[in-house]
Amino acid sequence: MAKSIDVSDLNIFYGDFCAVEDVTIPIAARSVTAFIGPSGCGKSTFLRSLNRMHEVIPGARVEGKILIDGADLYDPEVDPVEVRRQIGMVFQRPNPFPTMSIAENVIAGMRLNSRKLKKAEAAEIVEGSLRRANLWTEVKDRLDKPGSSLSGGQQQRLCIARAIAVQPQVLLMDEPCSALDPISTTAIEDLIHELKEDYTIVIVTHNMQQAARVSATTAFFNLAGVGRPGQLIEYGPTTKIFTTPENESTEAYISGRFG
């Protein structure tokens, strides 16, 4: 049920500006792949092209091929809505729905699609998802309060709960722990470990230790220069990337000598 992703020769554009160039990478099913790299090198952009969120931005487009379990993601026949139902996403900036309560935010994936939920079933999903996102104890007494009344880190965890509530087969996480304290970070990493049993997970992170802790594969992105497109420098088993990277710039980035 988890899906593997095969990217080949992918170029990603914002209008005429090529943000990411020539990416070829296989992403294995039921494993965690981490993207690392300096700010602005196109990690988020690449991540968003994996569930067709990139094209939501006016003028944005991609060239190249992405295969999900062998099927072309950008085939004209493919319905992006259906794609996003199966490939969930946690955004870099938390974005809970301000008109909805905490509980409604968690089950927004079902509610917005008018899927009928029994009350007990909904409560179960709310509690389960919030527990896995390590938010339950903090909000269990105020589930009917607005989602935007939470702190930044709580909102981030709420968005994680919302994304896993719909049980996507692939989960794309864009710096999910950037606003979290070490305790919540550990909880989210535990969640990632648990999810990878069934799902494919791609995570963007600026935290090297986190990449080393959670991922099986690591991909390093870098900028060729100012105003130049970002590129995938190398990818491979995390242990190898962190101990004996092939590329000099990877080594430099990981050991903190630049970026």
Place this chain on the structure above:
Amino acid sequence: MSSTLATQPPPGEQATPKFTARLHSPQLPRWVPWALLAGSVAVGLALHFMVGWGRALAIVVAWLGYMGLLVTVSGRVEGRRKAKDRLATWLVTTAFVLALLPLGSLLWQVVSNGLPAINAGFLNSSMRNVVGEGGGIFHALWGTLIVTALAALMSIPIGLATGIYLVEYGNGRMARWITFLVDVMTGIPSIVAGLFAYALFVIFFGEGVRMGFGGAVALSVLMIPLVVRSTEEMLKLVPNELREASYALGVPKWRTIIKVVLPTAIAGIITGITIAIARVIGETAPLLIICGSTDSVNFNPFDGRMMTLPVFIYSQYKNPGVPPEFGIERAWGAALVLTVIVMTLNLVARLISYYFSPKTKA
């Protein structure tokens, strides 16, 4: 800062007074501005009653004197920056009072002139067979409510849909043309809207047509651009991140608009619509042309003349009858009712935006 503190450890007693000296600066006690104001008022009163200056002149001199005193005293005691702050506050207050003066005096006029006319009979009777005393606005009140309700019924769906199209779907030539046309519509003089409605209805009903529905069409022409504009502005305020959050959950665009975007913006949209209604409810010229003027009650907007409050005010003022006092009084009474309706609509708009806007607090 921290490095200097770390490298050369200063004796604590020496550093602290210096530091606090910079944080604390002399400040006028709170009562001083009030005392100065009271003094200026006293001087103004004296100039008016004892020296015999005109009222307006005395007020202006006292107010300017207050400013001079306050800025001088503040400059001496508190320093230049605070004095400038006081001057700016004084300027803003002056502007505020000047802006409020016309509104206050208008309300005073309308209430003091209109209140004597208001009674049960005034609200419950029409002008049928009334020449002098008596009569009322029953027919005009209903006419205004019916015509405005019909106008709202037509404008809200069209305006809302257009606004949604422009923000959520429109890009390219079509949207630019619509925006342009809406801008043009915003500038249409209301009398032209009335003539347009008349010309339109002449096509179907022949020369001399008069009906309430025609008035509603004319008001729609004026109201649609207002609704489009406010809808557009409010939808633009909805952050794209919310739309993306919804898309990422596999929610189609139309559902996202209905269930995420509109609920987030609904308070502002309803407020805008209410204010648009308040704007057109007082229109006179187009209704004079197409709804006409009558003394009798007419509940059917598709048949014959229909009186409305603005037209009622106009006709009572123009032909007050004999003796004229009663007509003039009725005009003021109707003006008061119309003003109350408009203010109620504005109040409702505020309540709506208060209760419907997304809450961040518990």
